[in-house]
Amino acid sequence: REVVMDPPDLCQLPALHCWPGDGGRFLTQPLVFTRDPETGRGNCGMYRVQLFGRDEATLRWRPDSGGARHQAAWADRREAMPVAIVLGGDPAAIYAACAPLPDGADELALAGWLRRRPLATMPCLTNELAVPATAEFVIEGLVEPGARRMEGPFGNHRGGYDPAAPAALLRVTAITHRQNPLFPATITGPPPMESGYLAKLSERLSLALLQVDFPQIVDINMPMETIFHGVTLLAVRRQRDGDIAQLARDLWGRKPFNGAKLLLFVDEETDVQDARGCFWRAINRVDAQRDLLRDGQRLAIDATGLTGKPLILDPAVKALICRRWAEYGLDV
Structure with a gap:
């Protein structure tokens, strides 16, 4: 003043x-x-x-x-x-x-x-x-x-x-x-914008609060490209059939997830910060009849379960490649 x-x-x-x-x-x-x-x-x-x-x-x-x-x-x-x-x-x-x-x-x-x-x-x-x-x-x-x-x-x-x-x-x-005041402003528009980084801060802080009510949630990711609250990726510990559907309904009833058009659930071993990997998993490994939940214009996808045996690199082959990589002459 x-x-x-x-x-x-x-x-x-x-x-x-x-x-x-x-x-x-x-x-x-x-x-x-x-x-x-x-x-x-x-x-x-x-x-x-x-x-x-x-x-x-x-x-x-x-x-x-x-x-x-x-x-x-x-x-x-x-x-x-x-x-x-x-x-x-x-x-x-x-x-x-x-x-x-x-x-x-x-x-x-x-x-x-x-x-x-x-x-x-x-x-x-x-x-x-x-x-x-x-x-x-x-x-x-x-x-x-x-x-x-x-x-x-x-x-x-x-x-x-x-x-x-x-x-x-x-x-x-x-x-x-104040004397010689600073005038704050930001520009709203397609991401990435400054507001996106404030939203990512909310994402990290809200995770700790979220886990108090839902300890089965391991991590979350609200991609900037989906305007933060439009899509949420969640790594969860699945405990029994039907619990993912109930979790989706519970989240849609509270901020900031009440405006989410898509909730995508993956298992606890999946890195939700790898959005490309999560979407690959959801599109290619989900049973549409079993794993989709609609609520009006909102959709939840349960990608916590896998159909068939997942592809995993042979540990012995991986160790061999790492040990001999310098011999191959590949500068990458």
Whole structure:
């Protein structure tokens, strides 16, 4: 809060117009803070923000997101919802805002756990929300009940544009920033993009949490090419017939797997980080009548079982080749 912009002016922010068909300038790495009017419990999510003029912006969130639920709760009370948009600050908080946490989880608590010390916060100027003290910019505002504006189009990670659609309208009440602030941004588009590496971090962290509830899971891989949550490869210890189908149903009921179009299960000895090998196994060694599970538009493939004897190199031949390789004169 070293500088208070008076009057607040979104036009002064170097927000990006990323793709030719985008509907305008967007904040692409915002931490959007809201709170429940009844419980006071906060939410921090990375939602898309489009800027309009000096003091208006739209907030695009999914209907099942924490921000959307808070907006509905404030609208039921016929009261304006306070919002704070943070740009920059501690990398742990930036990651936590887009992490696939269970409903009700505290994103700043996760950030503190990652940092191994609590994240310092400070109150906003025009509302009671608390935001990280290390923020580069803080944009404060109100969303009035029913206030909406057309947002988009926006170029997304699927390689096309999200069409224009109504979104929550934020009226800005204050903008503060540090002296000589850094303005964070990222570009969303076909992989690999920066968001893909944040998703891979979530993959590694979520594995440990996943194994608490499902100890039969050995490893997971969410390939960038499948937009992270679109496909998940899982190495599992199969215990009995039918347990893979039940595991698929359980995973589809929780984040981040609830949006997975494909869950591919392989045995614990298969390296799921070798996506090519997993897909080869699934296509060539699966019985379509026995090993496929459909749930609406979602598919699970049980490739944990093998039909016939697998091809394995003779250990004696392998040892001989390794021992005499230098004699063959092959420079590879």
